[in-house]
Amino acid sequence: MKFNIDKCKVQGVKMTNIHDIAKWPIFSLLDESFFNVIKFACVFGSSGNEAIFVTKEDDVYSLGNNHNSCLGQGDVQSSLHPRKIECLCKKGVVDMAFGSGPHVVAVTGDGQIYSWGHNGYCQLGNGCTNSGLSPKLISNTGNLGSCKVTQIACGSHHTLALTEMGEMYAWGYNNCGQVGTGATANINTPRKVASVLAGKKVVSIACGQTFSLALTQHGEIYGWGYNGNGQLGLGNNVNQPSPCRVSSIQNTVVSQIVCGYAHALALSDTGVLFAWGANSYGQLGIGNKANLATATPIASDIGRFIEVAATHYNHVSTAMGENGTVYMWGQCRGQSITLPMETRFTSVDDVFACFASPAATWRPVTFENFLGRRALEKSLLKAFDDPETSDLKFLVEGKHIHVHKAILKIRCEHFRTMFQSHWGESGKDVIEISQFSYPVYHAFLHYLYTDKVELSPENAIGLLDLANSYCEMHLKRMCERIIKQGICVENAAMLMAAAIKYEAVELEDFCFKFSMNHLTAVVQTEAFQKLDEFTVKTLIKNAAQWGAFKY
Structure with missing residues (x-):
């Protein structure tokens, strides 16, 4: 492997962990008493009009449109004012993911999973297709057993879960093989994803609308599911019902993977950024709108990157350079930006709040109250x-x-x-x-x-x-x-x-x-x-x- 030593020379890195709550319209009517107690929050919905947040006191609230009962309140009532999700309060919720179907999945500090919302394709993993009006425990359902879950990810109608042992489970809609069972039948309870991943420790998972990616501890990427736009990075457009190695990234250790609606991004441990898949809005950042079926290095003129972000909810890509500069590209407020564009943001999360359609968080974000500060x-x-x-x-x-x-x-x-x-x-x-x-x-x-x-x-x-x-x-x-x-x-x-x-x-x-x-x-x-x-x-x-x- 060859290394460009000049690119390894790092200038000062600006460290800030501020995500301004005012950038997310759904929170604009919140009482000020909430501002200083929010620990983390997720924003989702067809217009970024639904949100769930966890407070520092370990209470869980939701507000917004309540489409398919995704607010977890046990009813179909919408509200612009926060209501407690009583069954999740004091449970130690540490992470959440959501599908655009829509459905919501939450994981607690002790590794238990709760799910609720739309369930027409078994994406709640509870053994049936009945929608969930409120969160229900699914950790002890199916083959997942008592495994401790550490990470979750959702596509439009399917769900992935990663355990502390590096094993992966999946369930839900499987018409393109996105659950990774080797077939295309829907899966109504958690099922272990094995095949070529057997014996490999997975450290990260990500979902596009109808495809899935996994990253192993040795920096290898595996993909499965829908591949009509080349989003699996396999060099073809053939759907894959079982995990396949993304072999187009050679002699490179990948440290982060993310999925957009139908494209994928990967970041190597030396700061090289790769992209592949759909590109109709310029979301690959290569200067045109041609799809790519193989992982391709991009934005090498910018230098080293330290973080990359995307979500299956939209066609936006964003990344942070080593000096703290945030770049964005793709479908940004209706405009197609085909090359990484420098912004004045200090966090990649702000790109989704201000320029994505819909404005959905790509990960749970931590807020600090800076109103008046x-x-x-x-x-x-x-x-x-x-x-x-x-x-x-x-x-x-x-x-x-x-x-x-x-x-x-x-x-x-x-x-x-x-x-x-x-x-x-x-x-x-x-x-x-x-x-x-x-x-x-x-x-x-x-x-x-x-x-x-x-x-x-x-x-x-x-x-x-x-x-x-x-x-x-x-x-x-x-x-x-x-x-x-x-x-x-x-x-x-x-x-x-x-x-x-x-x-x-x-x-x-x-x-x-x-x-x-x-x-x-x-x-x-x-x-x-x-x-x-x-x-x-x-x-x-x-x-x-x-x-x-x-x-």
């Missing part, structure tokens, strides 16, 4: 490192950073302790910092004012160390995300060593898997040569358990 944000940003208003300076590597004690005390437990009267730092106007670099400490203080981080993966390692030392768990997660998004062959060994040092277990596992997928190239890098003996031994031991060495 934008002016405050601007004021805080202006106050950061402002010598005219500050009452404290940090001296780092000979440079001053001007801050305000009150803000630091409000935002950080470390500073609340530091500025107590019996501490020496409490009365100082200048505090010298020697254990962290200027870019790292400046980024940390900037984060306290803005809740954002702009750093390269290399500097994010230092900030990860600081977050670990100061017990800033949210900041630590942001640093881990920056590092994941910026990993490449040249820095993988260094990033894994840092993850081991700072006891970031999830990050260490991510870096290890990336290194295993590119082992030949990684061990030849300068970063690998600089690894200490303990890290090398740890890598060798884990690689052996992974199966990298053969007898």
Whole structure:
């Protein structure tokens, strides 16, 4: 495999996790008391006119048109004001998916599945074709048994479920083989999808209207179902009732897959974006409207991508570049955009809220209430490192950073302790910092004012160390995300060593898997040569358990 080292050089990644609730019209009449308690929400329906959200108190609400009883209220009554879905409250709902049929499926933290809505094609998996007015438990139905489900996905009238063991189950409409049973009869209870996937661990699933995709732990894609537009990426237009390897992506480890109405997108672990399938609205981003039956790299002139998004509800594609820039293409508010177009959004989710038809979420989105807060944000940003208003300076590597004690005390437990009267730092106007670099400490203080981080993966390692030392768990997660998004062959060994040092277990596992997928190239890098003996031994031991060495 060949690598373009220049493309592995990552500039600063702008980290923000803000999804403005005001961008989704369905929430425009919500009482302000809801704004700060929404944990995550899904928007769906033929016009983006139905929504379900889960609060931080673990209550579940729905509002909107209630087509086919998809609000889960046990009735057919529509409402512009939220009503509780009583049977889901306090159940620990962590994920939801919806089909355009329509039907809705929810999964709880302990891996149980609930379904409701239209059921004319058995898509609820409850053993019959009667529509569900309210959520019913289906985890113990059919062959799924007591398996713990970790991810769900819906097509128009079929459903997929992924278990913690990496096994996949499917049910519902199967006229094109989208359930993956090898036949075309509808399936009314969860049935295991095996065939060529037997013995392979699936880590991600996605559904188009009438086709399905699965991603294995080794970065391989498998597709099945309707293929009239080449959406299975097999090089032909023949429907497939059983999973088939998308072999048009060679010598590439895929890290993310998504499905549109009749097209698919995949992102490699080195940031290369692939597209295939229907292209009547330019949703493949190749500059024309010709369908593609094989996976094709796109937008290489833009550089590395870190996230890609699409939903079976519409013909829109969107992706985020390594610097945080969001691009969109496809059917955007009635216009056909055939090449990725740069936007001013800070989240791919906002593209679906503002330009998709219908405006449906491609995943459950987390909201933060920023109504009335934008002016405050601007004021805080202006106050950061402002010598005219500050009452404290940090001296780092000979440079001053001007801050305000009150803000630091409000935002950080470390500073609340530091500025107590019996501490020496409490009365100082200048505090010298020697254990962290200027870019790292400046980024940390900037984060306290803005809740954002702009750093390269290399500097994010230092900030990860600081977050670990100061017990800033949210900041630590942001640093881990920056590092994941910026990993490449040249820095993988260094990033894994840092993850081991700072006891970031999830990050260490991510870096290890990336290194295993590119082992030949990684061990030849300068970063690998600089690894200490303990890290090398740890890598060798884990690689052996992974199966990298053969007898």
